[in-house]
Amino acid sequence: MEFVRSHILVCAGTGCSAAKSMEIIERFEEHLSRHALEKEAKVIRTGCFGLCELGPIVVVYPEGSFYSRVTPDDVKRIVEEHILKGRIVKDLLYHETVEEDVVSSINETGFYKKQLRIALRNCGIIDPENIDEYIAFDGYSALARALTEQTGDEIVDIITKSGLRGRGGAGFPTGRKWMFAKAAAGDEKYVACNADEGDPGAFMDRSILEGDPHSVIEAMIIAGYAVGAKNGIIYIRAEYPIAVARLEVAIGQAREYGFLGKNIFGTDFEFDLEIRLGAGAFVCGEETALIASVEGLRGEPRPRPPFPAVKGIFGKPTLLNNVETYANIPWILQNGWEAMAEIGTETSKGTKVFALGGKITNTGLVEIAMGTTLREIVEEIGGGCPGGKKFKAAQTGGPSGGCIPASHLDTPIDYESLSAIGSMMGSGGLIVMDEDNCMVDIAKYFLDFTVEESCGKCVPCRIGTRRMYQMLERITEGKATMEELDSLKELCEHIKANSLCALGGSAPNPVLSTITHFREEYEAHVRDRRCPAGVCKKLLTYKILDNCRGCTACARVCPVGAISGKVKELHVIDQDKCIKCDACFEKCKFGSIIKE
Amino acid sequence: MPNQKIKVPFTGTPEQERLLREAIERHRDEKGATMPILQKAQEIYGYLPEEVQLIIAEALDLSLSEIYGVVSFYSQFSLNPMGKHVVSVCMGTACYVKGAGEILEKCEQKLGIKAGEITPDGKFSIAAVRCIGACGLAPVLTIGPDVHGRLVPAQIDGILEKYMKE
Numbered sequence: 001m002e003f004v005r006s007h008i009l010v011c012a013g014t015g016c017s018a019a020k021s022m023e024i025i026e027r028f029e030e031h032l033s034r035h036a037l038e039k040e041a042k043v044i045r046t047g048c049f050g051l052c053e054l055g056p057i058v059v060v061y062p063e064g065s066f067y068s069r070v071t072p073d074d075v076k077r078i079v080e081e082h083i084l085k086g087r088i089v090k091d092l093l094y095h096e097t098v099e100e101d102v103v104s105s106i107n108e109t110g111f112y113k114k115q116l117r118i119a120l121r122n123c124g125i126i127d128p129e130n131i132d133e134y135i136a137f138d139g140y141s142a143l144a145r146a147l148t149e150q151t152g153d154e155i156v157d158i159i160t161k162s163g164l165r166g167r168g169g170a171g172f173p174t175g176r177k178w179m180f181a182k183a184a185a186g187d188e189k190y191v192a193c194n195a196d197e198g199d200p201g202a203f204m205d206r207s208i209l210e211g212d213p214h215s216v217i218e219a220m221i222i223a224g225y226a227v228g229a230k231n232g233i234i235y236i237r238a239e240y241p242i243a244v245a246r247l248e249v250a251i252g253q254a255r256e257y258g259f260l261g262k263n264i265f266g267t268d269f270e271f272d273l274e275i276r277l278g279a280g281a282f283v284c285g286e287e288t289a290l291i292a293s294v295e296g297l298r299g300e301p302r303p304r305p306p307f308p309a310v311k312g313i314f315g316k317p318t319l320l321n322n323v324e325t326y327a328n329i330p331w332i333l334q335n336g337w338e339a340m341a342e343i344g345t346e347t348s349k350g351t352k353v354f355a356l357g358g359k360i361t362n363t364g365l366v367e368i369a370m371g372t373t374l375r376e377i378v379e380e381i382g383g384g385c386p387g388g389k390k391f392k393a394a395q396t397g398g399p400s401g402g403c404i405p406a407s408h409l410d411t412p413i414d415y416e417s418l419s420a421i422g423s424m425m426g427s428g429g430l431i432v433m434d435e436d437n438c439m440v441d442i443a444k445y446f447l448d449f450t451v452e453e454s455c456g457k458c459v460p461c462r463i464g465t466r467r468m469y470q471m472l473e474r475i476t477e478g479k480a481t482m483e484e485l486d487s488l489k490e491l492c493e494h495i496k497a498n499s500l501c502a503l504g505g506s507a508p509n510p511v512l513s514t515i516t517h518f519r520e521e522y523e524a525h526v527r528d529r530r531c532p533a534g535v536c537k538k539l540l541t542y543k544i545l546d547n548c549r550g551c552t553a554c555a556r557v558c559p560v561g562a563i564s565g566k567v568k569e570l571h572v573i574d575q576d577k578c579i580k581c582d583a584c585f586e587k588c589k590f591g592s593i594i595k596e
Numbered sequence: 597m598p599n600q601k602i603k604v605p606f607t608g609t610p611e612q613e614r615l616l617r618e619a620i621e622r623h624r625d626e627k628g629a630t631m632p633i634l635q636k637a638q639e640i641y642g643y644l645p646e647e648v649q650l651i652i653a654e655a656l657d658l659s660l661s662e663i664y665g666v667v668s669f670y671s672q673f674s675l676n677p678m679g680k681h682v683v684s685v686c687m688g689t690a691c692y693v694k695g696a697g698e699i700l701e702k703c704e705q706k707l708g709i710k711a712g713e714i715t716p717d718g719k720f721s722i723a724a725v726r727c728i729g730a731c732g733l734a735p736v737l738t739i740g741p742d743v744h745g746r747l748v749p750a751q752i753d754g755i756l757e758k759y760m761k762e
Contacts, residue, residue: 018730018743052732201689203729238635238672239728276628277635279670280726296630298669314627357690357731364732398689431689445692455669582698586750 006041006083007061011124013048013210014203014242016055020072021045024056027075032083041083047211049124051111053363054094059106059124066106068094111362114381116343116369118351119167119204119327123211123365128246131253134214140259142333146222147265155226156182159329162337163349168194168285168322169397169426170502171348171415177319180309181227184317189229191220191271192313192320194290195236195243198282199398200449202429204353205323207365209236209243212327213250217273219329221259224271227319232273235290239280247275282399282453285427286501287320289455300455301501322427324353344370348414358395358431361386368413375409378432389434393517397426399446399453400506402513403439422513424506438535439518440525444472446510454503461504464495468511475522476536478529485526489515537580540595544571548592554584606647613651615640620655630656630666634673643674679714679721681759683707684738688727691735695749699735700724702752720759 010016010025028043049057054068058078065088067078074092081087090098096109106112117123126133134140146155160175181189193216197205209216220232236244251273254260262270276294283289284299291313293299312318328350332340340350348370354377357363361383368377374394378384385391393403402423404411411417415425433442447469456462471488474480492508499505515522524530531539544554550568562578565571573584585593619636623629633656637648644667646660653663667673685700700722704710707720714721730736733745744755 014729015732018728018733018736018738018745052730055732198726200687200692200727201731203727203731206729239726276631279631279635279672281670282726293631294628296628296666298665355690355731357688357734358693363690363734395689429689431693433693437693442693445689 004040004042008041008043008078008083009046009059009061009124010043011047011049011055011057012045012242013052013055013207014240015048015052016057017242019056021056023072024058024070024075027072028079031076031079035079035084037079037083044127045129046125047123047128048120048207048365050115050120050207050365050367051094051362052365053361057124063088063103064105065089065103066094066097067092110380110383111364111366114372114376115367116351117367118331118340119208119215119324119353120211120365120367121331122215123207126212128211128213129249131214131250131257134212138334139214139330140218140257142330143218143222143259144265146225146333147267147269152182152226152228155222155333158333158337159226162332162340163344164325164328164332164340165348165415166322167324167328167352167427169400169424171425174321174325177309177321178223178227180307181229181317181319184227184310186317187228188231188316189227190313190316190318191223191227191229191232192290192294192318193220193232193234193236193326194285194287194320194322195234195240196278196284196290197237197240197323197427198285198453199400199427199429201357201431202355202398202427204355204365204428206237206240206243208323208327208353209240210246213243213247214254215330216323216326217247217250217254218259219326220273221254221264221271222329222333223319223321223326225269227317229317229319230269230271232271233276233294233313234273235276235278235284235294237280238277244275244277251275281455282449283455283501283503286503289501290320291318298455300457301503303500324428345412345414345417347416352413352425352428354396354428354430356382356430356432359385359389359434359437360432370414371412373410373412374404377413377430378409382432385432385434389436391432392435392437393433393439393442395423395431395433395442395510396429397424397506397509398429399449400424400502400509401426401429402509403433403442403517404513405517408517422509422516424509436533436535438476438531438533439514439521440472440476440531441533441535443511443514444469444476447472447507450503450507454507458498458500458504460495460498461500461507464491464499465504465507467491468495468508472511475525476531477538478525478536480526482523482526485515485522534595537582540580541575542573542578542580542585542593542595544573545592545594546570547590549590551589553587553589554593557583557587559583606645608641608645608647612640616648616651617655620652624656630658630663634663634667638673643677645675677714677718680719681739681762682721682723683756684723684725684728685711686726686728686730686734686736686738687724688729688731688734690727690731694734696735698749699737699747699752702749703737703756706753706756720756 058067058070081089156178164174165171281299284293286301289299289301308318353367395403450465454461548570555563562574649663653660711722711724736745
């Protein structure tokens, strides 16, 4: 390996790429060569650092200087000052790492201090397209040991004892899943990876595949060895072009190094991997639907049993795990099951990655030990709601989960605790909402999603979710009665009990959890015909305050002529004509128009 | 998303058909070949009209209804042509709670079409898409390869006007 004086790590994840990190990389190369520094400093494109809010992110080692929101124009200064002269450009650093004149490590900041990175251990540290860097961080050593020193039973035993549970949402014990697949009869089996991350607002799996694809590949080979399969399939969303490209590169390198193919590590074990692209259907995250999609059919789920471990892809026994679950496997085998069993709570071991988003200061990817409280995530790691707004709810589990109110913020994160308060762990989306978000509107948003994504196979889901949506629509339009609120709850219970798969079975959760925790908000919509958060348009009234200067801008922009008034005199909105288009509110420069 | 069939004359070229038939031959013997072939076909034609589905159905010895069943199931497949500029407004949760609904509304107003539709001149279409994962830039929309993030509704007219002039 070559030795260089400085390593310049540039985040090339989707978030930072969208904010021009590719152009930043080009500029670095250009400026380094202009100063003949190519041999002394090396630019490395890494996976996600996690702190997407501050992207694009550039970290320079050995100093560990954490530059945030870097623009292509900043590159020249970083090269000429920091790389050439050794002077850190303090004003471009992430402000939390600079206090007066002392620069502290990024690991001391609120965002990173409380995190424990296992699944994300290599993200933002190595170049995902360079297998040597993965190997330098002990990559493929777990595979080597597994193949040469351990039996399949021993490996399954280690995974079982570690307490690892499925990270895709449901939390089924991974070791047991492996045991079933191993026990299944048949010499042709499949090991599959579910990378069809469909929860809107979640991007953990994508970031792992973009930042550390080899960890998933290594785990799948180990799984193949443990359960006796030689075919691997990664089912990934076509909407993740960067992740797909990195996976392709990584699979190619693994083949070249002999980790895929025949006689791996000189043994007679053989295994190979192929990628299948999804085509945009949320239900394909459900395992039996995913299998149908791999087979080239409509992605509709089927009743279980038979479980995929017995009858899966092309009718063969199939071990199906989620990306994040796989990413944990090499770590467990390297560090021993005890290391993982030590972390977490009684029933939930290890860590969980969350995609933190919405009304939160530090949007990004965080990995925390199970048992960490929601408060620690939202307030300490996430930095709370921006703009001094009041926290209202955290939503986990996406369209299958629920909204958690401030009174439950001290709930520790584990599978059981989250279910107990009407939400679920889910795949890891964690969206924060503040006082400006309407809980009925949020429930309606998720139902809109489920209605569209319901595959249509079973009646409770196909018709039930649509009916739920219509009822919520009536509530947000002020047409519903209190009795309807009760029928809505009853309908929820029926859909939960009778749907074929988890999509329908969990679809009522956003509604039930908001009715439970925010009933007064529903009642305000129904009884008082009022939306306390000021979101539901049909329930809003636009009014002009006395401080109106009579500039006539609002009257001119109103598309229906609902505003009248003379120049330099107070204007008035005719409520019968007003269509609540918001045009006047946006136009008014004096804050004289309010909606309530 | 509305994916109703609208009748637009099919303008496939012999060159496109040659590429499609090549792709079919490449994948024909794979298990579960339908999806990769449809994905390739959409790449070649930009959408999957009945004429294209028929070629695939005949080549794979499947009925047209089986192919149509798969095409209409997945949101990635389009039965209608897309505009030269596809305005994709992210409707992921992170964007939604930060006002993506208003951003979409503004795009629809400006272009005079709804999500899932195409302007009569074929220049623009609007798609309300699932999370694109740029949650740090929420609310966000993409137009072709360009990403526009941290948006407020007032910016939309200006952004779209730039593409209108092209």
